Amino acid sequence: MKALVLSSGGIDSTTALAMAVAEHGSDNVITLSIYYGQKHRKELTAAASIADYYRVRHLEINLDAVFQYSNCALLQQSTEAVPQATYAEQIAATGGEKPVATYVPFRNGLFLSAAAGVALSEGCDLLYYGVHAEDAAGFAYPDCSPAFQAGISAAIWAGSGHQLRVVAPFLHWYKRDIIRQGLALNVPYERTWSCYAGGEVPCGVCGTCRERAAAFAANGAVDPAVERRTP
Numbered sequence: 001m002k003a004l005v006l007s008s009g010g011i012d013s014t015t016a017l018a019m020a021v022a023e024h025g026s027d028n029v030i031t032l033s034i035y036y037g038q039k040h041r042k043e044l045t046a047a048a049s050i051a052d053y054y055r056v057r058h059l060e061i062n063l064d065a066v067f068q069y070s071n072c073a074l075l076q077q078s079t080e081a082v083p084q085a086t087y088a089e090q091i092a093a094t095g096g097e098k099p100v101a102t103y104v105p106f107r108n109g110l111f112l113s114a115a116a117g118v119a120l121s122e123g124c125d126l127l128y129y130g131v132h133a134e135d136a137a138g139f140a141y142p143d144c145s146p147a148f149q150a151g152i153s154a155a156i157w158a159g160s161g162h163q164l165r166v167v168a169p170f171l172h173w174y175k176r177d178i179i180r181q182g183l184a185l186n187v188p189y190e191r192t193w194s195c196y197a198g199g200e201v202p203c204g205v206c207g208t209c210r211e212r213a214a215a216f217a218a219n220g221a222v223d224p225a226v227e228r229r230t231p
Contacts, residue, residue, distance in 0.1 A: 003126040003167075004119040006111060007031040007058075009046030010194040011212055012130030015182040016169060020128050021054050022185060029056045030122055032115050036104065037064035037075050040198025049191045059118065066110055073101040074196060082196040084205040091138035100140045102196060102207065108143035109152060112166065116156045119164055127156065132170040132178060134211065146171060175215035183219060190224035201225070 003024050005017045020029050031054075033047040044060065051058035073080040083090055083101050090100040112129065119127045135144035142148060153166040170178050182189065195202035195209050202209050202225040209225070216223040 001126055002028045002030075002122070002124045003128055004030045004032055004115060004122060004124045005056075006115050006127070006129040007033050007047040007050065008130070009033065009043035009048075009050060010130075010192055010208075011175065011182070011189065011215075012132055012170060012178055013047075013128075014050050014130075014189070014192050015178050015185070015187055016128045016130045016167075017050065017054060017056070018182060018185040018187045019169060020126075021056065024126075026055045029054070030059060030119075030124065031056055032059045032061065032118055034111055034114065035060065035062045035064055036107065036111075037067050037077070039074060039076050039078075039196075042193045042195070042198050046191055046193035050188065053188050053191060061114060061118070063110060063114060067104060067107075070105050072104045074104055082206050084203075085207060086210050087134065087137070087140055087207045090207060091140050094138075094140075096138035098139060099142060100207075103141050106143055108141075108148065112152050112156065116160060116164055120160055124164065126165055126167050128167045128169070130170055130178075131168050132173050132175060134174055175211055176218035179212075179215045179221070180219050183221065192225075195225070 001024055003020045005020050007013045031051045033044050048058055071078050073082045080101055115127055131144045135141040149168050149171055156164055156166050194212050196206045197203040213223045
């Protein structure tokens with residue numbers, strides 16, 4: 001089996017990559033990263049570094065034109081600042097009825113569709129992505145939900161002529177569970193980047209920084225990103 005892993009350079013996709021390599025071997029795994037007009041390229045640099053670590057072929061494509069009309073806080077043209085609050089606080093502020101400010105409109109739908117085209121062109125049988133349960137909580141990121149996963153998986157399976165299957169190993173996992181799995185696989189988390197800010201070191205206060213720090217703590221470990229931030 002040959003697999004393409006949609007790689008953001010963060011915790012979830014890197015752990016999914018480690019699992020894919022463990023199961024299929026590095027010669028049968030490709031990673032794909034996508035530039036979508038985000039405010040910095042730190043995550044893309046991380047994804048390339050991680051691919052090098054695992055000795056897998058790494059590809060990158062550009063979808064920034066699709067999101068040029070969005071005012072999402074993650075995008076270059078946005079007038080909005082990245083929230084410095086936990087996801088729980090952000091969800092509470094929306095009443096749990098609409099996405100958070102860092103939701104990029106239908107990003108996973110577009111990413112997976114593009115990745116499916118690349119995967120089929122590369123002769124892949126499997127398409128991995130690292131969606132997890134906390135991203136779907138409170139409607140924060142609706143394109144991370146089990147309902148979305150079921151729909152997009154069925155569409156890709158049908159649209160590929162039953163050649164490509166979507167794999168979402170963490171769909172019902174929490175971040176702490178993903179890190180527990182990754183620590184067991186010796187994932188190089190020091191190479192990952194999750195922070196929405198593009199500084200030299202992670203900001204420590206955006207939702208994703210807070211989320212990953214808490215998940216490492218739940219495993220009795222220190223986030224390597226925090227260690228980099230400490231003088």
